[in-house]
Amino acid sequence: MAVYTHVSAEALGDFLARFDRGELLSAKGIAEGVQNSNYLVETTADRFILTLYEEWTSTDDLPFFLAMLDHLAAAGNPVPRALPDRHGVAIQQLAGRAACLIEFLTGVSVSHPTPRQAHAAGAAMGRIHTDLADFAQARPNPLGADTWRPLLERCGRGVETIEPGLYDRVDTALGAVLADWPRDLPVAAIHSDLFPDNVLMLGDRVTGIIDFYFACTDIRAYDLAVMHTAWSFDAEGRRFDPAIGRALIDGYTSVAPLSVAERAALPTLAQGACLRFLLTRAWDWVNTPADALVTRKDPLAYWRRLDAYRKDDLFA
Amino acid sequence: MAVYTHVSAEALGDFLARFDRGELLSAKGIAEGVQNSNYLVETTADRFILTLYEEWTSTDDLPFFLAMLDHLAAAGNPVPRALPDRHGVAIQQLAGRAACLIEFLTGVSVSHPTPRQAHAAGAAMGRIHTDLADFAQARPNPLGADTWRPLLERCGRGVETIEPGLYDRVDTALGAVLADWPRDLPVAAIHSDLFPDNVLMLGDRVTGIIDFYFACTDIRAYDLAVMHTAWSFDAEGRRFDPAIGRALIDGYTSVAPLSVAERAALPTLAQGACLRFLLTRAWDWVNTPADALVTRKDPLAYWRRLDAYRKDDLFA
Secondary structure, eight states, X not given: OOOOSOOOHHHHHHHHTTSSSOOEEEEEEEOOOSSEEEEEEEESSOEXXXXXXXXXXXXXXXXXHHHHHHHHHHTTOOOOOBOOOTTSOOSEEETTEEEEEXXXXXXXXXXXXXXXXXXXXXXXXXXXXXXXXXXXXXXXXTTSGGGHHHHHHHHGGGGGGTSTTHHHHHHHHHHHHHHHOOSSSOEEEEOOOOOGGXXXXXXXXXXXXXXXXXXXXXXHHHHHHHHHHHHSBOTTSOOBOHHHHHHHHHHHHTTSOOOHHHHHHHHHHHHHHHHHHHHHHHHHHHHSOTTOSSOOOOTHHHHHHHHHHHHSOTTO | XXXXXXXXXXXXXXXXXXXXXXXXXXXXXXXXXXXXXXXXEEESSOEEEEEEEOTTSOGGGHHHXXXXXXXXXXXXXXXXXXXXXXXXXXXXXXXXXXXXXXXXXXXBOOSSOOHHHHHHHHHHXXXXXXXXXXXXXOOBOTTXXXXXXXXXXXXXXXXXXXXXXXXXXXXXXXXXXXXXXXXXXXXXXXXXXXXXXGEEEETTEEEEEOOOTTOEEEEHHHHHHHHHHHHSBOTTSOOBXXXXXXXXXXXXXXXXXXXXXXXXXHHHHHHHHHHHHHHHHHHHHHHSOTTOSSOOOOTHHHHXXXXXXXXXXXXX
């Protein structure tokens, strides 16, 4: 949530001259994205998002992300394409960083989605999955199920500072989830991080699906499970809203059917999603000083969700 | 350079309903302002800046700032007015903060101004000073000359961590500047922080003068001296560019004449400006952990400028 790399107006003017997209009128650094710097740029022709990829983003994966976005945009999904310059080049260099000039999408992320909004968002994911059926490129999930135990071990006993006893409890839950982890479900390109922040809406209409930088190849129904954990609880993970959960699944299946095996696996997939976010948050927690200016997201908000999925079938 | 207060899309939609300014299409938190949270908001009618004033901004002073901006805008200066709602109210409440919906101005801040740009910016300040001649409201400068010694004392010997011997050198320089500090020059409402960041330009044309939150009543020529220290050196304060310095003064005096006494006082006023920024940067330095994510601005960049003004008459 910061602008790490400063781009001077002079450099930005020169950058825009590579494109047929008008002349610079305004540029504001925006607090969006955690691994890159973003500017909202206005030219005499249109508005754009300029993204600079910081060193810790693997720019090797950019071609995969951009190909996925182009594929989805060509099929009519509201996703932000990176625009090619006059020579057809989309991945540029600017201020010492890989950089893309990206389509601007209107819409706002809702903080408290209604069931109608959840239905629309579920349907938007269903459409994306349907349209990605013939997308051939692959990217292994760097935060997939096989990475969770090594990540817990790297966090180590430091997680006890979050809550005493947490290490062993996570370890046990992980064992149960990995033992049940489905091996035969359809695998495809997925978003894998479709939190409400990453869905732009106007009223009940989805106007944008953004932030594909966790996109990867993994179990397709896992994408829906991630969304379920992110949308149907309050931020602290204390209260499950069954109407939202149902609306997400109904919206999704109104476009993309779920097989019996996929439906049956959702509780396990959701528990896995909880572990994935619990673990990355725990990692950030133990590696971020308590007095740092960045807000640490509470790992326990995902422990509570995990607990809820273990106690009841929230997909019933 | 952060968004401290999150405004939900729902709350923002309700907020905009108080105004006749269209319906919400988009909102992005922008990395602008150090003491408040800013969003670039787009509606069906126009674009705006939404500013939320954080607790440490004295909202008691907001009426002064807004009156000054209204006065300047009415006289045709490109400054961002806070817009009144349907009931004529400009200072609103949102997300527990005082908040204003502010006109959006196009233009970009140049990092390396040319002499033509410096001339235009100097002239823009001259016009502001001329148009403020009949502005009656007053606000004492919370960072005026009489606050510098107490601020040095509050920084204390901690400034030695910036550079050994700095405390005594600043103390001596401060004594000299305060002894020469002019007491009879015209006093008026001034911007007092007109760095290149705070001037929006398109080519050689000034399209916006922004960030009036340090505006106050003080020696008018001090405002020009601040600008001179900020514009005519490189960021590290190592290299003075006489062409820029001259262009600023020429631009200013093309609109607003300087008296003989004001001209004669400029070297002292500029040294005072250097001390003001050196001291606030030193204060931030000694109170910000070295590993914090916010970039500490180098106080020595202003010590070097001070040194340059002491050695030569840079206004000759």
